[in-house]
Amino acid sequence: MRGMARYYFNTFNGRTLTYRDEVGQELPTREAAWETATRFAADCLRDLDGKLRFNQEWRLEVLADDGSCVFQIVIHADDLADRGV
Helix, strand or coil: CCCCEEEEEEEEECCEEEECCCCCEEECCHHHHHHHHHHHHHHHHHHHCCCCCCCEEEEEEEEECCCCEEEEEEEEECCHHHHCC
16 A cells, blocks of 8 residues: 655745745645645735735645645736736
8 A cells, every 4th residue: 555645835926935845744645735735825825915916926836755846826916007908
């Protein structure tokens, strides 16, 4: 029987790493990792509390134990007036 995989949840504002998960979480499936990622992203976005600026990107990357990125959730804040929309 295969053991649980460990996943790491890192956040970025633009290209700047704002949180590096040094411990990770052991989870039984990729689906469990995705569910954890969506909850973590929701908590992080709530904590931004007005700090996300126009034309800025926020990103959550979920890494496997080998360092490969398995999921990514990206929020990009566009000011459409800048595009003439």
